[in-house]
Amino acid sequence: MRPRHLRRLLAVAGAAVVLAGCGTTVQGKPVSIFEDPFKVAGLQAVDGDSGLRSNAEKPTREVTDGDGGKDDEIAAQSVSDLETFWQEAYSQTFDGKFQPVKDLISWDPNGYAGTFCDESTDGLINAAFCEDDNTIGWDRGVLLPSLRQANGDMAITMVLAHEYGHAIQKLAKLNKKGTPTLVAEQQADCFAGVYMRWVAEGNSPRFTLSTGDGLNNLLAAMISFRDPLLSQNDYYSTGDEHGSAFERISAFQFGFTDGASSCAAIDAAEIGQRRGDLPVELQSDQTGEWPVSEESTRAIVDAMNILFSPKNPPHLMFDAASASTCPDARPSPPVSFCPATNTIAVDLPGLEKIGAPNEGQDNVLVQGDNTAYSVVVSRYMLALQHQQSGLVLDNATAGLRTACLTGVATTKLSEEVTTPDGNTVALTAGDIDEAVSGLLTNGLAASDINGETVPAGFSRIDAFRIGVLGDQERCLKRFP
Template identity: 65%
Template sequence: MGRRRLVGATVAVCSVLLGTACSTAVQGEAVSVFHDPFNVAGMPATDGPSGLRPGASGPDRDIEGSDGGRIDELAGGAISDIEEYWQTAYPATFDDEFSPASALISWDANGFDGVFCEEDTYGLVNAGFCYLDRSIGWDRGELLPSLKRAHGDMGVVMVLAHEYGHAVARQSGMADEDTPTLLSEQQADCLSGAYMRWVAEDSSPRFTLNTGEGLNNVLAGVISFRDPVLTEGDPDVGYDEHGSAFERVSAFQFGFTDGPNACAAIDMREIGQRRGDLPVLLPEDQTGELPVTEDSVFSIVEAMDILFAPADPPALSFDAAEADSCADARPSPPASYCPATNTLVVDLPALQDLGAQADPTDAATLAIGDNTAYSVLMSRYMMALQHQRGGVALDDASAALRTACLTGVATVKMSKEVTTPDGNTVALTAGDIDEAVSGILTNGLAAGDVNGETVPSGFSRIDAFRLGVLSDTDRCFQRFP
């Protein structure tokens, strides 16, 4: 979020290739009604195990350079599983015979004797598909252990499914040496999503994936691989671009929902339409972080008044205890909406904690910052608009996802500068949409009903938010009546 005269620290930076990511726990309260009728891309939202099945068979192929340890056993088993999926899915999608990767190569980034794709592997904390010889390789010393710690077995599987996605895209002709990195990366994200759907459907002989916290954790891994936020004058602009968290999660979800055919439909035009007018680069004079204060909260609410022009704008209170006395809604701190009094109640210290910027030197983070907090504030404002519109419930699953959708609408509107009555100019900046997506996944507060309850599936919450980003208010009410 940017505002002239009030800007703060820069946004967190994460590796644009591969790195670690933190595991997540949904803090919003899920209730049983949310399991039905809402689901995850046509599948029930389930709990249960995620990871390697007990007694699962090991790799079907040799691994060059392997130390024979557990990480290589897990990685090799993942590759065999991924190849089993593509043996059937590839001919069904591309009407051709599937050709497996030429070789599997393991190295320890702390060692001095490895080579992958004609590159010395010392310090190569990465995994990749080599276009030169169609091999797939991974660092067993640093990368895969960190992924396993952060996300369990499926963190390792997810990354290798992405790398195998590059192999599939190249073999099928979806990508070649002239394909922009931005496009090829999101094609691979999509193809990995298609494979993960197969696992979630219980078709994999080696792995399981529940569609609740298990899938949420996989999405957290996808988010952690987002591009860093750059300024307009940064020399790295346009170089090796992979995509924002919003873009990469969207691509993964396309594959998970609609299968590999959806991945073939991703091109630069589609990515451009998905990106729309959302800011990609920070202006030179802004950092992208607006400290959460009474002043800034007032400005955000005033900007929303201007953008949505409700007949009866909600009042704003910083007396957190006021939410406890609301006659028709429970508190949903750090921001609550009381329909009975048409009041937004903000617990400012808690909102400040929610918007505290992640350590920019720690790659093991999601995109957490000011808009993780402001998106929750905006969601409560959108709850007020739902109340004024009337005709819809505010305390059920539909309300939760409708709110996520409307918060997406508000996010796009706030990406344009709005001058408030006090003379401040408020606007979302590059990186803010990723902070909203991270919050929706990790705590679900911006996708909560009037009582702050949220659906258990982060996948469904993000899907609803994206619908709002790509459409409008009326579409949100139609989709979630």
């Protein structure tokens, strides 16, 4: 909802999530400094401290109606840091001089009701930029502490970096009246990525952000703030569309990788091109979930055979123990590919577990059928790679190449495929987000022949995105 030009994050405190640990990471020396799988957009991928520095500079902004607590402190520091960044960065992309927002306003939605942007703060669980009076406000009673508990200090900073992105939009006059909310929101996600790159580079006098677990946690928070999954019978009654998790993370990655000019380039045409034929809503007769079973798994592999027509299709088997006898690859449960026998071995109970839908559950990342099926597809794409000479399958580049090709295969399923057993396999709304969530939490769809993946979830999702928006040739060139 956008009363009186109120820009919202569309935040729900209960949706904050704790990111699960990522899988085994690949060891080794990268080959190319330009396509280094151990780097995140050119920065070394490392775990480490993320959050407010112990020796942080004092905030330059005060908070109206704040309570002096930790959450207000981090919020004030966040806005102060954002203004330190934009003071220098703004003129590098936009005409004119940077001007800070007018005021910072804090409230407790369960306490004394004040106003923000001419709206009562009673029960207002959110953070927002108000275009009418050029202010930024936040809920310190529910939203901010929930974010900090689930994803650390930087989750608060991330929210406010998004909101400050709206202030940059207004200052730069990026959007004319009538610009879709979706455009403005993804521009703001992109601007948040620009700032977070500056922090990750070690330039912030107040915050640190590691490119491993720290950045992974921010991406997890973005997934939790995706638009709700709608059917064609639903509608955005508030006009407050922000985008799917895939779209929001893509916008963030544009900013993190390419800078503020890439954010200004986001418009309705760019988003439309990025969406292509990907489904954005469920048909009236769809649930979006196809329970994982032997039948459904066979249908997925049959669909891949139809789409890619390999000369020697891999053989699917449901004998998980057979993976341990493969002479040239280690198991990667719940789905393993053995080059020597050209077999895909499935541990069905394990696959069912990672494909069980959890829509509506609190404090978890989205999971569903395509969290599992994307792993099956990734092992199939390894089988296709095995049939091409010269491709190494047991290193970090192979893991990212596999993620990319899995993205290609996922997009191909935008059109229905009828398999020999009479099943119809097709991508539905929400499937891309389920795959992205799996890439972040376990990385299996971005793993090599031995099930090893690169440490940065950012890199896994970036490789998958390249495939979703590209083709096989692009994946092979990017990850040779």
